[in-house]
Amino acid sequence: MSVSAWIPDGLLPRWLLVVAAMASLNGATNFFNSRASAKVYSAAGGQITPLSARLFGVWNITSAIIRAYAAYNINDKVAYELCMWSFVIALVHFVSETFVYKTAKMGPGMISPLIVASSSFTAMYLQYGSYVNKPLSWS
Numbered sequence: 001m002s003v004s005a006w007i008p009d010g011l012l013p014r015w016l017l018v019v020a021a022m023a024s025l026n027g028a029t030n031f032f033n034s035r036a037s038a039k040v041y042s043a044a045g046g047q048i049t050p051l052s053a054r055l056f057g058v059w060n061i062t063s064a065i066i067r068a069y070a071a072y073n074i075n076d077k078v079a080y081e082l083c084m085w086s087f088v089i090a091l092v093h094f095v096s097e098t099f100v101y102k103t104a105k106m107g108p109g110m111i112s113p114l115i116v117a118s119s120s121f122t123a124m125y126l127q128y129g130s131y132v133n134k135p136l137s138w139s
């Protein structure tokens with residue numbers, strides 16, 4: 001079986017697969033080592049614990065699974081919308097940790113998750129009609 005058989009058609013599903021692969025690697029890293037989450041939550045200090053890192057890893061893996069399902073089921077309304085929600089959750093979380101709870105700063109560790117979540121959500125919102133043949137649930 002060729003590698004291309006594993007790669008879904010279209011730019012958005014491929015992007016979601018890349019994001020899912022990165023998140024599962026990060027998820028595994030976070031699970032075993034709290035230094036990776038200390039980079040994202042660079043102002044959290046003592047709030048970074050082995051438990052918080054494992055929970056972040058669990059979220060990372062959960063979001064990876066949702067995004068991989070969406071990549072391979074890009075025309076499925078439920079998979080597509082759940083994936084959009086996963087980006088909304090990530091955005092609300094990262095923005096509130098930065099500006100409300102102040103556990104993170106606008107540094108390199110925070111900018112990339114913010115860019116990934118906001119650009120992916122925007123792309124999925126704009127392209128909804130070309131992948132899903134039904135109206136968006138909350139429009």
Ligand SMILES: *[C@@H]1O[C@H](CO)[C@@H](O)[C@H](O)[C@H]1NC(C)=O
Nearest residue numbers: 023026027036037060063113
């Ligand atoms: C997964 O963890 C990494 C840090 O190890 C972080 O940069 C990335 O944004 C996380 N992914 C999600 C979806 O939260």
